Amino acid sequence: MTRPTRPAVEISGARLSFGERTLWSGLDLQVRPGEFLAVLGPNGSGKTSLLRVLLGQQGLSAGTVRVAGHAPGGSNPNIGYIPQQRALEEGLTLRGTDLVGLGLDGHRWGTGLFGLSKRRRRIADALEAVGAESYANSPVGRLSGGEQQRLRVAQALIGDPEVLLCDEPLLSLDLAHQRVVSGLIDARRRAADTAVLFVTHEINPILSYVDRVLYLVNGEFRIGTPDEVMSSATLSELYRTHVEVLRVGGQIHVAGAQSALCEDESHHLTDQVS
Numbered sequence: 001m002t003r004p005t006r007p008a009v010e011i012s013g014a015r016l017s018f019g020e021r022t023l024w025s026g027l028d029l030q031v032r033p034g035e036f037l038a039v040l041g042p043n044g045s046g047k048t049s050l051l052r053v054l055l056g057q058q059g060l061s062a063g064t065v066r067v068a069g070h071a072p073g074g075s076n077p078n079i080g081y082i083p084q085q086r087a088l089e090e091g092l093t094l095r096g097t098d099l100v101g102l103g104l105d106g107h108r109w110g111t112g113l114f115g116l117s118k119r120r121r122r123i124a125d126a127l128e129a130v131g132a133e134s135y136a137n138s139p140v141g142r143l144s145g146g147e148q149q150r151l152r153v154a155q156a157l158i159g160d161p162e163v164l165l166c167d168e169p170l171l172s173l174d175l176a177h178q179r180v181v182s183g184l185i186d187a188r189r190r191a192a193d194t195a196v197l198f199v200t201h202e203i204n205p206i207l208s209y210v211d212r213v214l215y216l217v218n219g220e221f222r223i224g225t226p227d228e229v230m231s232s233a234t235l236s237e238l239y240r241t242h243v244e245v246l247r248v249g250g251q252i253h254v255a256g257a258q259s260a261l262c263e264d265e266s267h268h269l270t271d272q273v274s
């Protein structure tokens with residue numbers, strides 16, 4: 001599919017405040033078609049809120065935003081969304097094919113036989129792309145976290161979105177599944193020029209895919225390549241305390257500012273021993 005040449009996401013002069021508290025302000029960001037942007041920052045820095053703004057679920061306090069050429073809100077079939085990983089209820093009898101088919105809602109499909117068979121084909125292709133064919137007819141509540149997550153990726157990608165918003169899609173997946181899921185997302189943006197905004201606490205599993213980082217801390221932010229943003233100088237400035245960034249074996253390890261970063265430590269240790 002040919003993508004428009006305009007930015008996939010355009011954010012200008014954006015501010016989001018709740019009462020006295022400003023999560024971010026003066027945010028200007030343009031995300032290109034096919035670009036992979038990682039959104040990083042400690043708990044409560046406003047990463048999920050940014051996705052909610054792009055989805056039209058949260059209004060800005062100031063500024064403007066356009067996603068796939070439109071103001072957010074309504075159902076926008078040009079946006080794919082992978083929500084934060086939550087285990088689906090065990091008793092849920094919905095099958096994988098049904099879950100993935102929900103991703104086609106908002107798209108126009110004929111109701112005749114042709115429309116239905118086209119829809120079935122589309123669902124089968126999406127399931128195949130994430131390697132989920134073997135469990136596509138099982139009740140989703142009985143599947144493992146990794147299997148459920150593959151189905152969510154298929155659901156988000158089935159409409160061939162221009163913009164893919166991912167909220168911690170690797171959370172609670174083991175390393176092998178982290179690689180599979182992040183690899184699928186990367187493959188799609190390369191093949192179809194899909195812009196990816198990927199909220200995460202841990203950059204290492206996706207480091208080789210990331211073009212730019214948006215790092216949010218305490219009302220401040222930096223935008224740049226991983227080398228520009230993930231440096232001792234930049235993070236020390238952002239956290240207003242000494243932070244040491246080490247590159248070891250192609251991975252980034254952040255030390256210091258323990259209280260602000262403590263949740264990252266277990267992930268770093270996991271990665272180090274792998």
Ligand SMILES: Nc1ncnc2c1ncn2[C@@H]1O[C@H](COP(=O)(O)OP(=O)(O)OP(=O)(O)O)[C@@H](O)[C@H]1O
Nearest residue numbers: 018019023041042043044045046047048049050201
């Ligand atoms: N509608 C709202 N009204 C008031 N406060 C809100 C609202 N939505 C979010 N917040 C607050 O804004 C802050 C940022 O929340 P957000 O979920 O965006 O952070 P986050 O960076 O995604 O955090 P985490 O890493 O913990 O998921 C939190 O302190 C949250 O309580």
